[in-house]
Amino acid sequence: MKIKYELLNNDTKTKARYGLIHTNHGTYETPIFMPVGTQATVKTLCKEELKEIGSGIILSNTYHLWLRPGEDIISRAGGLHKFMNYDGPILTDSGGFQVFSLAKNKKKDITEEGVHFKSHIDGSNLFLTPELSIQIQNKLDSDIAMSFDECIPYPADYDYAKESTERTLRWAKRGKDAFDNENQSLFGIVQGGEYEDLRKYSAIETVKMNFDGYSIGGTSVGEDKETMYKMIDYAVEYLPTDKPRYLMGVGDPIDIIEGVIRGIDMFDCVLPTRIARHGNAFTRNGKINIKNNKYKDDFTKIEPDCDCYTCKNYTKAYIRHLIVSNESLGQRLLSIHNIRFLTKLTEDLRECVKNNNILEYKEEFIRKYSGDNGNKN
RNA sequence: GGAAGGGUAGCGAAGUGGUCAAACGCGGCAGACUGUAAAUCUGUUCCUUCGGGUUCAAUGGUUCGACUCCAUUCCCUUCCA
Numbered sequence: 001m002k003i004k005y006e007l008l009n010n011d012t013k014t015k016a017r018y019g020l021i022h023t024n025h026g027t028y029e030t031p032i033f034m035p036v037g038t039q040a041t042v043k044t045l046c047k048e049e050l051k052e053i054g055s056g057i058i059l060s061n062t063y064h065l066w067l068r069p070g071e072d073i074i075s076r077a078g079g080l081h082k083f084m085n086y087d088g089p090i091l092t093d094s095g096g097f098q099v100f101s102l103a104k105n106k107k108k109d110i111t112e113e114g115v116h117f118k119s120h121i122d123g124s125n126l127f128l129t130p131e132l133s134i135q136i137q138n139k140l141d142s143d144i145a146m147s148f149d150e151c152i153p154y155p156a157d158y159d160y161a162k163e164s165t166e167r168t169l170r171w172a173k174r175g176k177d178a179f180d181n182e183n184q185s186l187f188g189i190v191q192g193g194e195y196e197d198l199r200k201y202s203a204i205e206t207v208k209m210n211f212d213g214y215s216i217g218g219t220s221v222g223e224d225k226e227t228m229y230k231m232i233d234y235a236v237e238y239l240p241t242d243k244p245r246y247l248m249g250v251g252d253p254i255d256i257i258e259g260v261i262r263g264i265d266m267f268d269c270v271l272p273t274r275i276a277r278h279g280n281a282f283t284r285n286g287k288i289n290i291k292n293n294k295y296k297d298d299f300t301k302i303e304p305d306c307d308c309y310t311c312k313n314y315t316k317a318y319i320r321h322l323i324v325s326n327e328s329l330g331q332r333l334l335s336i337h338n339i340r341f342l343t344k345l346t347e348d349l350r351e352c353v354k355n356n357n358i359l360e361y362k363e364e365f366i367r368k369y370s371g372d373n374g375n376k377n
Numbered sequence: 378g379g380a381a382g383g384g385u386a387g388c389g390a391a392g393u394g395g396u397c398a399a400a401c402g403c404g405g406c407a408g409a410c411u412g413u414a415a416a417u418c419u420g421u422u423c424c425u426u427c428g429g430g431u432u433c434a435a436u437g438g439u440u441c442g443a444c445u446c447c448a449u450u451c452c453c454u455u456c457c458a
Contacts, residue, residue, distance in 0.1 A: 038413050059412070097412045120414040151412075189412090220411040228411095248412040255411070270413045277416050278409085293406070323416090331416060 002212050003089075003144060003185040005030075005244040005265070011353045015236065015263035018353035021057075021244055023089040023143045024183060025081070028056035030244065030265040031349050033256065033342040034091060035273060039064045040074075040084045042339075043273050044332040047086050052309060053336060054343040056088055057143070059268045062136050063095035063102075063128070067121055071139040079141035091268070092142040094133045094175075096189070097249070100151035100221070110150060112167065130171040131178040138181040144213065145179070147172040149189040154223040161193035165202050176209055185212035187246060190235040193218060194227050199234035207240060214239045215246035216264075220255070229258055236263040253282060253345055253369060257362045260349045267346075272338030277331045279323040282341040284368050290334065295320045308340035309333075 001024060009018040019030045035042045035050065038061040042050060050058065065074060077083035080090055099108060099115045109116035114129030130148040137145035149168045152161060168191045179186050188211035192198030206214060216235045219228045232247060239245050246266035247259045256267050272282065279291040281302050288295075288302070298316040306312075310319070310333040322330025352358035 034412095036413060043413080044416090061413080064413085091412095093412050098414090101412090102414060146412080149412095215412080217412070246412090251411040267411095269411050270415090271411050274410060274413065274415065274417090278418095279416095280410085289407080291407090326416065328416075 001183065003244070005213070005242060007241060009353050011261075011358050012356050014261045014358055016260045016349070016353045016358050017241075017263060017265065018350045019244075019265065021265070023057070025087055025089040025143060026056070028089070029347075029350055031256075031260045031346045032056055032266050033339075033346045034059050034266060034268040035339050036268055036270045037084075038270075039068070040080060042335075043277065044328060044335050045273075045339075047084075047088075049309070049332075049336055050086075050088070050339075053340045054347070055339055057091055057266070058086065058088065060084075060090055060092050060140070060142065061095070061098070062092050062133055062140070062146075063098040065092075065140060066095070066128075066136050067119060067126075071136045075139045075141070081141070089143040091144040092137045092140055092146065093248075094137065094146040094148040094189075095128055096133075096146070096149040096217070097151050099128070100153065110167075112170070115150075130175040134175040134178045134186075135180075138179065138184065141181065142184065144185045144187060145181075146187050146215065147175045147189050147211070149191055149217055151218050151221065152191065152193055154194065154218075154221045154227070156193045158193075158195060158198075161191075161195055161198055165191045165193070165198045169202065169205050172206060172209060172211075176211070187211050187213040187215050189215045189217040189248070190239075191218045192231075192234070194223060194231060196230075196234045199231060200238055203235045203238035207238060211243070213244040213246060213266075215248050215266075217248045219247065220249045220251055225255070225258075228255070229262065232259060232262045232264065239263075253342065254366060256342065256345060257349065257358075257365060260346075260353075261358060261362065267342075269342075272342055273335045276334035276338045279320075279330075279334070280338075281334050282338050284365075285371060286369050290316060290320045290323055290330075292320075302337055303341075306337065306340065307344075308337050310337040310340075 004022040006020040021028050021030055034057045035055050036059045040060050042058055074080055074083045102120050103117040114127055116127050119126055133148035148171050150164045152164050172188050188206040190202045190206055192202040216232055219231050244265045247264040250259055250267050251269045279289055281288050281290055283303050295316045301311045302316055303311055319330055319333055352361045
């Protein structure tokens with residue numbers, strides 16, 4: 001079946017909304033944060049851990065699975081869910097972002113037909129098209145497939161942004177035409193760079209194609225926060241209220257709050273797991289670097305009132321020791337905490353929508369998080 | 378007792394008359410990370426009141442000038458008796 005979005009509550013002072021997303025693998029509340037598991041794994045975590053954290057939908061990636069192990073092997077395994085033994089919903093990104101991030105500053109050749117670029121594994125020449133991306137995703141059999149888009153850098157001049165935005169629309173159409181999996185949903189992606197008229201145009205034209213959900217792409221590519229928030233505003237205005245809205249690649253706790261306030265339902269980001277592997281932990285009082293010398297003999301929890309497995313069982317001094325000693329348990333424990341931090345944040349935001357107090361929540365959150373308490377961020 | 382080699386910043390290790398406060402690696406300290414080529418990358422690491430000050434086992438010497446040459450002493454390694 002196709003996913004279905006059910007709107008339950010609207011915040012009266014903002015565009016924030018609380019709803020449900022019904023999928024083949026269960027019903028989940030929104031706003032929702034989706035951990036990223038590019039290569040059919042949320043790095044260092046197993047599915048029981050993800051479940052306990054309260055994470056529902058996870059992300060995986062077409063480009064990476066295409067190259068390794070290959071979509072045919074995953075298809076023979078019975079699809080991505082069976083392959084990785086994950087029984088929650090999976091969203092697969094199209095590979096559009098990899099053209100941007102992986103081939104950044106390198107030779108890439110974007111044509112009307114598709115994108116030529118080189119494999120990061122063996123340097124071989126690759127050619128990815130909207131049709132191929134969709135065919136691979138059909139085979140992976142994720143719950144939600146993404147249209148193949150071009151994620152342009154920031155800043156991008158108007159003419160290029162316009163040309164790219166129009167091409168992404170044509171690619172969306174081609175992908176939709178090639179799409180062939182009754183059990184899978186397909187999202188369209190709004191592009192348009194920082195330009196209001198392009199974002200509007202992209203949103204309106206994408207919606208005309210009638211996708212199962214809409215995402216906003218091309219954000220968090222180096223622009224300042226205000227610009228990013230505007231990009232969201234420009235697009236959301238033209239998105240239907242009966243379909244989920246997904247802000248791709250975001251993010252940072254404050255950005256998630258700002259996104260929800262602007263009407264976003266779904267978020268994904270590598271931040272919680274990546275910074276975890278690098279020894280950082282989110283806390284309500286700002287991000288901390290567990291490697292700092294001051295935690296050497298700090299036998300308190302990362303967050304005493306956090307309900308995650310890590311905070312229930314381990315001290316900062318121990319986790320610091322693990323991270324400094326390059327022990328993978330440290331990375332895992334911080335990943336658990338950081339994802340839980342964001343899933344808990346979205347749980348709070350849902351309550352806020354119901355109680356119409358999200359603006360107050362935001363103000364209080366930012367005060368503490370960016371705070372006057374010595375912590376940065 | 379004899380022979381040879383060596384002692385350089387927290388550790389390892391370059392340097393063998395000036396351009397040396399001394400490469401590089403590790404360790405230490407801090408920072409970055411937003412649809413994951415990321416257990417990665419960046420900065421910093423003798424002292425300083427930023428003018429400068431004190432270093433290359435120790436002490437003397439040669440020289441305009443020494444981590445670099447000479448002498449002595451101490452220590453380390455290997456080999457021979």
